[in-house]
Amino acid sequence: MGQPLAFVEWYSQFKGPNKDTMMYAVDKVELNGAPQHTSIIPVANIRQCCMLTPNVSSKMPWASEWESWNILDECKRFFVNNFQSKYAYGTIY
Numbered sequence: 001m002g003q004p005l006a007f008v009e010w011y012s013q014f015k016g017p018n019k020d021t022m023m024y025a026v027d028k029v030e031l032n033g034a035p036q037h038t039s040i041i042p043v044a045n046i047r048q049c050c051m052l053t054p055n056v057s058s059k060m061p062w063a064s065e066w067e068s069w070n071i072l073d074e075c076k077r078f079f080v081n082n083f084q085s086k087y088a089y090g091t092i093y
Helices: 086-092
Strands: 005-009 024-027 038-042 052-054 077-080
Touching: none
Parallel strands: none
Antiparallel strands: 005 038, 024 077, 052 077
16 A cells, blocks of 8 residues: 655745734745646655635735635635744744
């Protein structure tokens, strides 16, 4: 039996940190509405997960069609929550 695999959708490099939240921003990289950077990698290569929070501002307000099940598809810009845990804070920030 083979090793477990994970489908990974990659985002842009970190932008920031944001002066108000102290979190880094990432953008979804798409081409014609479809994810441009995806990979299938061994689960053993994953070191930690991260929490993405929609990057909402006066320039990009909350959209009424965003729901918990579609927000990763619908929203285009996120903050990486480096306050998720002490480990995330130490490795992301």
